[in-house]
Amino acid sequence: MLAQLFDAACYLSPDIRRFLIRNWFQYLSALDKDAYMTCMNLGYVSLDPHTEQLTLNDEDIHNHYCLQMYHHVVHTIDLEGLDVLEVGCGRGGGASYVKRYLKPKSLTGVDISKNAITFCNNFYHHVEGLHFLQGDAENLPLADNTFDVIINIESSYGYGRMKHFLAEAVRVLRPGGYLLFADYRNSENIVTLQKSFLDAGLTILNNTCINDNVLKALDLDHERKQQLIEQKVPPFLRKVFFYFAAQQGSEMYRWLKTGMVDYRSFVLSKSTS
Numbered sequence: 001m002l003a004q005l006f007d008a009a010c011y012l013s014p015d016i017r018r019f020l021i022r023n024w025f026q027y028l029s030a031l032d033k034d035a036y037m038t039c040m041n042l043g044y045v046s047l048d049p050h051t052e053q054l055t056l057n058d059e060d061i062h063n064h065y066c067l068q069m070y071h072h073v074v075h076t077i078d079l080e081g082l083d084v085l086e087v088g089c090g091r092g093g094g095a096s097y098v099k100r101y102l103k104p105k106s107l108t109g110v111d112i113s114k115n116a117i118t119f120c121n122n123f124y125h126h127v128e129g130l131h132f133l134q135g136d137a138e139n140l141p142l143a144d145n146t147f148d149v150i151i152n153i154e155s156s157y158g159y160g161r162m163k164h165f166l167a168e169a170v171r172v173l174r175p176g177g178y179l180l181f182a183d184y185r186n187s188e189n190i191v192t193l194q195k196s197f198l199d200a201g202l203t204i205l206n207n208t209c210i211n212d213n214v215l216k217a218l219d220l221d222h223e224r225k226q227q228l229i230e231q232k233v234p235p236f237l238r239k240v241f242f243y244f245a246a247q248q249g250s251e252m253y254r255w256l257k258t259g260m261v262d263y264r265s266f267v268l269s270k271s272t273s
Contacts, residue, residue, distance in 0.1 A: 037228070038123070039066035039093030041154040041182075042246050042263070043217030044210065046072070062224070063093050065217040070094045072213070073153055073182045073265055076206065079104040082148035085172065086110070087137045087165070088155025092120035098151065099130045108147075110135040138164035145174045153182045162193075166200035176272040182210070182265040190262050197268055206267035211256050214246075214263050218256075222248050 043065030054068050080103045086095045089109030099107040109132040111117055120132040135141045137152075137159055150169050159165050169179050179202060185193050197204055229241045246252040255261035 038091045039063040039070075039097075040090055041066050041069045041094070042214050043221050044069035044072045044213045045216040045220060047213060047216065060097065063097075065221045066093065067097045068217070069153060069182065069214075070097055070151075072210070073180045074098065074102065074149075074151060076267055077149060077178055077180065079149060081105050083146065084108070084149045084151065085142070085147040086151040086153075087140070087169070088112075088152055088158075089116070089120065089132065090155075091116050092124050092132060094151070094153060095120075095130060095132075096124050096127055099127055104149070105129065106131070108133065108142075110137070110140065110142075112136055138168060140168045140172055142172045144171050146172050148174055148177050150177070150179045152179065154184070156181070156183045157185070162196050163200065166196060166202070170200055170202065170270055173270045175270060177270045179266075179268040179270070181268060182263070184256075184261050184263040187259055187262040190264065193264070197266065202268040202270060204266060205269055206265070208265050209262060210265050211259065211261075211263050215253070215256055218246055218248065218253060 045065065045068060054064070054071050056064060056067065060067060079098065082104045084098065084104040084107045086098070086107065086109045089095045089111045090113075092109055095107055095109040098104065106129045109117075109120060109130070111120075111132070111134065114134050117132050117134045124130055124132070133141065137155065138161055150173060152165075152169070156162060156165060173179065194204065194207065225245050225247060229238055229245065229247075233241050243250045243252055246256060252261065256263060
């Protein structure tokens with residue numbers, strides 16, 4: 001019930017939505033003192049048996065399915081030597097993966113949560129070329145035409161005004177730059193989401209429904225997440241975590257399964273002019 005009330009409150013107004021999501025992630029960062037949750041998307045598994053498996057270092061294995069989401073979202077663009085921005089970097093696990101494995105020239109992570117950014121600056125200080133700063137996705141504290149690529153994964157559902165974020169993304173991207181995006185919406189809102197990209201002046205190069213890939217990851221990662229929730233989360237909040245983690249048996253899992261919630265990945269480009 002608490003999870004459903006939280007979700008319903010998020011739709012009362014853009015400002016309430018921003019306030020609740022910001023404070024939710026502030027709490028998550030304060031709760032996870034042992035750095036178990038450095039990457040928190042729902043995960044991705046390729047359903048193509050010929051897809052090459054993602055090879056990770058030992059310290060990254062526990063985030064395997066979450067990092068496969070990053071790989072899926074960014075793999076069509078060669079990031080080597082580019083300036084990359086992640087908006088909604090959370091606790092930095094994805095940004096660290098991209099910087100260490102895919103070799104962009106620089107990677108800047110921005111998140112609205114002060115606790116998350118403090119954690120990132122402490123935990124990843126040894127990764128050369130990786131920087132984090134607190135900032136609002138709808139009012140980025142960054143100069144025009146600064147980045148070649150923006151990554152935005154499972155973050156935009158918490159924004160009050162999507163058009164403000166997209167205007168900011170277009171502003172800070174260099175001409176010909178890319179927005180690499182993945183998130184979920186209620187199925188009836190997918191057309192609205194696509195229209196918002198076009199209205200912002202972005203070109204849709206790729207648009208893929210990945211519900212089945214996400215569900216496969218949720219199934220394979222269920223036991224690990226279940227144990228983490230039971231060991232680390234206070235009992236009165238566990239049902240909320242089950243919901244937001246889309247654990248088997250949760251409404252979120254069911255909605256993904258039935259298609260009521262549509263999870264999409266997009267490759268978008270800014271005009272070269």
